[in-house]
Amino acid sequence: MAGDAVVSLSNSNVNIQSDPRRTKNVVIMGRKTWESIPLEHWPLRNRLNVILTRPRSFDIATAENVVICRSMAAALELLATSPYCLSIEKVFVIGSGQILKEGLDAPGRDAIHIA
Numbered sequence: 001m002a003g004d005a006v007v008s009l010s011n012s013n014v015n016i017q018s019d020p021r022r023t024k025n026v027v028i029m030g031r032k033t034w035e036s037i038p039l040e041h042w043p044l045r046n047r048l049n050v051i052l053t054r055p056r057s058f059d060i061a062t063a064e065n066v067v068i069c070r071s072m073a074a075a076l077e078l079l080a081t082s083p084y085c086l087s088i089e090k091v092f093v094i095g096s097g098q099i100l101k102e103g104l105d106a107p108g109r110d111a112i113h114i115a
């Protein structure tokens, strides 16, 4: 059931829109959710893909629009810094289980979308 929900976050640190033509959404997901996406759809297009994985357990070649973070807190901190904070429209936590729970508890949570 957790995989059917998405949490969106916004706060004054992350949701700065300097140029609406250049903004994009962010999807934050666990490493297993990333791996469950068919290769041909990596990364989810037109979005910054943030993958949470613990240190040294996973190695993804760096690619455009893909960022690896070690925790939800680290991800939100990174997104609050330049250049990310200048181009982010919305942050969506797409799962799965534990990641969604962290999204629910995160500062700036503003909506839960049940699909």
Ligand SMILES: NC(=O)c1ccc[n+]([C@@H]2O[C@H](COP(=O)([O-])OP(=O)(O)OC[C@H]3O[C@@H](n4cnc5c(N)ncnc54)[C@H](OP(=O)(O)O)[C@@H]3O)[C@@H](O)[C@H]2O)c1
Residues within 6 Å of the ligand: 002, 003, 004, 029, 030, 031, 032, 033, 034, 036, 052, 053, 054, 055, 057, 058, 069, 070, 071, 072, 094, 095, 096, 097, 098, 099, 102
């Ligand atoms: N129905 C849907 O729309 C939907 C949506 C999303 C997902 N799903 C399904 O859900 C399944 C995966 O869900 P899941 O809950 O088993 O796995 P998951 O949350 O996607 O990934 C778990 C992995 O994320 C990393 N992780 C978890 N918590 C972390 C934290 N606090 N800090 C840093 N890294 C953390 C760890 O990676 P490491 O082991 O690399 O450290 C962990 O093994 C997939 O089969 C996917 O298809 C379905």
